[in-house]
Structure formats: C-alpha cells, structure tokens
Amino acid sequence: MTADDRFDTRIDVQTYRPAAIKKAAYRVAERCTVRLEPSDSDEPILRFTFPPRTSDTAAAEAVRVFYQELLDEELRAQLHEETDALRSLILAHAFSRTDLLQR
Amino acid sequence: MNQLADTFRDRSAFAPSGPYRLLPARFSRLDDRRYVITNDVGEYVVLERPALQALLRHELQPGTPLYADLKSRHFLFDGESRVALDLLALKYRSRADRIADFTALHMFVVTLRCDHTCSYCQVSRQMEEKSRFDMSQAHADRAVEFVFRSPSPAIKIEFQGGEPLLNFDLIRHVVLRAESLNREHGRDLVFVIASNLTRLNDEILDFCKGHRIYFSTSLDGPADLHDERRALPRGSSYRAAVDGIQRIREALGPDAVAALMTTSPGSLPRVREIVDEYVKQGFHSIFLRSLSPYGFAVRTSLVRRYDVDDWVKFYVEGLRHIIDLNLSGYPMREEFAAILLQKMFAPVGNGYVDLQSPAGLGIAGIIYNYDGAIYASDEGRMLAEMGDHTFRLGHLDEDSFEEVMTSDTLVDLLKDSMLEGLPMCSDCAFMPYCGSDPVFHKATQGDVIGHKAFSSFCKKQMAVLRHLIALMEDDASARRVLQSWI
Numbered sequence: 081m082t083a084d085d086r087f088d089t090r091i092d093v094q095t096y097r098p099a100a101i102k103k104a105a106y107r108v109a110e111r112c113t114v115r116l117e118p119s120d121s122d123e124p125i126l127r128f129t130f131p132p133r134t135s136d137t138a139a140a141e142a143v144r145v146f147y148q149e150l151l152d153e154e155l156r157a158q159l160h161e162e163t164d165a166l167r168s169l170i171l172a173h174a175f176s177r178t179d180l181l182q183r
Numbered sequence: 184m185n186q187l188a189d190t191f192r193d194r195s196a197f198a199p200s201g202p203y204r205l206l207p208a209r210f211s212r213l214d215d216r217r218y219v220i221t222n223d224v225g226e227y228v229v230l231e232r233p234a235l236q237a238l239l240r241h242e243l244q245p246g247t248p249l250y251a252d253l254k255s256r257h258f259l260f261d262g263e264s265r266v267a268l269d270l271l272a273l274k275y276r277s278r279a280d281r282i283a284d285f286t287a288l289h290m291f292v293v294t295l296r297c298d299h300t301c302s303y304c305q306v307s308r309q310m311e312e313k314s315r316f317d318m319s320q321a322h323a324d325r326a327v328e329f330v331f332r333s334p335s336p337a338i339k340i341e342f343q344g345g346e347p348l349l350n351f352d353l354i355r356h357v358v359l360r361a362e363s364l365n366r367e368h369g370r371d372l373v374f375v376i377a378s379n380l381t382r383l384n385d386e387i388l389d390f391c392k393g394h395r396i397y398f399s400t401s402l403d404g405p406a407d408l409h410d411e412r413r414a415l416p417r418g419s420s421y422r423a424a425v426d427g428i429q430r431i432r433e434a435l436g437p438d439a440v441a442a443l444m445t446t447s448p449g450s451l452p453r454v455r456e457i458v459d460e461y462v463k464q465g466f467h468s469i470f471l472r473s474l475s476p477y478g479f480a481v482r483t484s485l486v487r488r489y490d491v492d493d494w495v496k497f498y499v500e501g502l503r504h505i506i507d508l509n510l511s512g513y514p515m516r517e518e519f520a521a522i523l524l525q526k527m528f529a530p531v532g533n534g535y536v537d538l539q540s541p542a543g544l545g546i547a548g549i550i551y552n553y554d555g556a557i558y559a560s561d562e563g564r565m566l567a568e569m570g571d572h573t574f575r576l577g578h579l580d581e582d583s584f585e586e587v588m589t590s591d592t593l594v595d596l597l598k599d600s601m602l603e604g605l606p607m608c609s610d611c612a613f614m615p616y617c618g619s620d621p622v623f624h625k626a627t628q629g630d631v632i633g634h635k636a637f638s639s640f641c642k643k644q645m646a647v648l649r650h651l652i653a654l655m656e657d658d659a660s661a662r663r664v665l666q667s668w669i
Contacts, residue, residue, distance in 0.1 A: 173272035
C-alpha cells in the first residue's frame, strides 16, 4: 500500500474485458475507487484509491472483493452474449397480441 | 434491410446447436460458497461455483439431477424442449399484466392535523386546531372522479393524515360519493382508514358497518416502547390503539383491523417482545418495518441512530421467533417475507407498491394531498413537506386525469425506475423479487436512481432475500412455515 492510500497494478485486458472491469469497479465503489489508466505497455494500470483512514486489512479486502466481482462480471458477460437475443425474443413474444395500446 | 434481418431472425436460429442452450438468467452470490441464479420470471436455483461454471461452459451432463432441475426451471433448453420459450413468454406476461390495470390504491390525505407528536412521524403533522390543513369537499369530489378513471378492476381508497378521523365528515362524504359512482362502474371497492384510533367512537363504527371499511393502525410493541415514540399529550397512545383494535373487532369483525410497526432505535434489542405483543393482541400477522428517511425522522436525526446492519440483525432474530411460533402451533406471518416469497413463487405479479419495476409511482398508488396537490406516492408527498417537489404530479384544480397520468414527470420517473436498465440492478439475481424506490434514493442520495453500492435500500433487500433463500435451502422446518405464507 502506498502512503497516499493508493495501490497500482496492471491488468490483462485480453483476459478481462474493460466492460467487466468497469462493472466490478462500480460494485466496489463504497470500498474504493478503481480507475483504468493507460500505460506504455499492452496492460493498462488498474489504480485503486481508498477513502482516508482505510486500514491495510480493509484495503486488501477491497482489492480481493474487486477481483471476485471481476470474475463474476466476466461470467455474466459470457451469459449475456449467449442469451441477449433470446431475451429479446421472449419479451417480444410476451407482449405480442396484447391489448395494451387499446386501453 | 440487413439490420432488420439481423434483429428478426427465424425461430430456428435460436434452436440449441450443442447438447443444450442457455436461457436468459442472472446470478449473484448467496454466501461464500454458493450462488443463486434466477430468470426473468423469478424461478431460481442455488448452486456452487463449479456447477455455475459448468452450466455456462455447456459442460453439464444431461440426465443428472442438476441438469433436470435447471431445465425444468427454464435455465437451459435442449433438443427435447418443446415449449420453453413460449412458457417463459407466457409467465413473463402474467407477471407484468398488472401494469395495464393501473392504479389500485388511491390515498386521500383528508387532514394534516394530528393529536400525536411522534418523533419519527413521516407526515410532518400540523397542530390539531389548524383546520386550514383539512381537504376541501371540492377537492375530495374531484379526487373521487380521478379514482374511477383508473382502469383497475379493484380499487382501494385509503384515508390518511395527520389523523384522518379528525375529519371524519369528509371520509363519510367520500365513501358515499365513491359508492354512488361505483354503482355504474362496478369495481371491487374497499376503504381503509389509517388511524391511531384515539378518535374512534360508536358513530364512526356504526357508519363503517356495511361500507367495506377497514382500519390500519400503528402498534410498535409493548406499551413503554409504543408510547416512547408515539407521544400523545393527554393519555397513552398504546392504550388508545389496543382499546380501538378491540372495539373494531367487536363491531366489524376479527379481520377488520391490521397493525403496522416501525423500528425505532429502542426496538432493536426487543424484537421478540414486539412479536409477542402482536400475539397478545390476537394478531396473526406482523410487518417488521425499518424507519423511513422522511419527515420528522430526518428532522430529529432519528433515522441516523441505527444502520441497515442493525435492522437486518433485528429482522433475522424476529423472523426466527415468528417461525418458531408457527412451529409451536401459533399461526403468524411476517408480511415483508411473505411479499418477497410471493414474488419468488407466485405466478402473478405482487401488487406491493414499494417493490415494483417500474416503480409503483402513480400506477400502483397515487395520493391526493389535503391541499389538492397530487403526488406519485405517499413518501413523495412527505418529501414535498421537506421542500422537494420531484414527485408532485399536478393539482386537482388544474390538471386532468390524462394530463397527470401522461405527464413527463410521471413517465420520466417510471422510465428511470425500471430495474432492467439500472446499473447493478440489471445484473442482480434478486431483480425479479426487488423493486425500485426512487423516493428513497432521492431522499438519501439526491438522485432517483441512486448508486446501489451506497444504497441501504439495496443492502436491506439483498440481505433479507439472501436470508430467505438460505432458509428455504438449508432449514426444512423453516421452509414449511415460509411456504405456508405464499
């Protein structure tokens, strides 16, 4: 942990898609702020900033939870890719032949 | 043309090409070990992470119990599935059907006057003698006209305050006027008076007979707890409530009165006593409610004296006690759990105003204030008393029913409250059982959508839903009790 409540690491965006990284960051927003920063390599910097007076234990836990959420978000992205068209089909079918507009 | 062809593909394009195909779903962590996966119609399965990964990687073996479970609950389909998509569409439509039949609940604030000085009052009461805080007959008549413009086949008119019995003449007028109009409309019409019961008398009870009028009152627990927060300058609020409950039951029947409790900081260590008080008063139902961040609860900082974790601990202990009461032979239902369980297991949508997507604003319930202003919800008018008029839809003197129900204010609020499009909610496994609470998030975060990572509403919903699902999975005797509430 750095003195100014910041922790930097690199992340492989071939493994984790940026959309999943952003969603995981949103979910842990109460514990820390997570930013994707460009770098001079293929792997951008992932910058964690913690609220003042965050203990090292709490900061480590926040990073752990972020990576847990990131794994979940990757799985969710896979699920959405496969099922989004089906969801549209089901919803279109659900509301076909309704009389909503006539009411 | 190409774009259209891409959007509207032949049904054969959706047939499973491998052993099975996934159906739309969402998943969230249930605990350290397990996930809960739900679909758009509220069916769920609990599974451990390796099983979840195997499902998503198409590695599940047909013929296994998990495969059969996931198939029967519409998380996957295969070459032998004949009607999976049609069934899902039918179920989705059934759950959403209530939206077309808006608005079932119409609340009339017949007066803002009140004889109590409750520290957590959501209404920001006015003193008893200020009759300028009474609703006029002209506004009441106009509001009754609005009521029957709603297409809902079932109509509930709820009289609120202040203390509504301080303006009983107007209640009587509205009941007779609504019944007269209903001879033509033929709706399933009922009335509720939300009262502290201090002004209950024989004349009022005589009128209530034969007019389908029910009472809803407050009972926070044992006398000292109830009277601590519900201050009645002359006398005991608790005594007025329990005496009133008894009189209503004798005059109108055992089910003519319901009670609601609100959790104050003093309630937190006493949930068993609170439940036992309801048993003592002959109730078979209790709604363990947290404090709302409106009205005097905010002005007196009461709402900041406990956080959501405190309330969840209170709730879990209370629910355990209620389940044990059932197991020992006393039928008792916790209403918050019952609402969530109905959303999880019942085939049709639940009408509970506070847990809808889109929100119940205006379309599940609407409120006509004492001064003729129209608000999208009870909490919305409380926020207006604090100076925030975000949820004001119009005025009975100025706006038609059509103008109110199609106003940009209401339509924009409804669009912003559809969980399917909200950050975090759209990916949450608990979404089919949850709802949007724009008033809560406007009051606490200054934004009707709110950031759910900071939302105590979200934390409370997820904690209670996780607890209920874990009970259903892990505790067979608790499951039997919970299933009896559906």
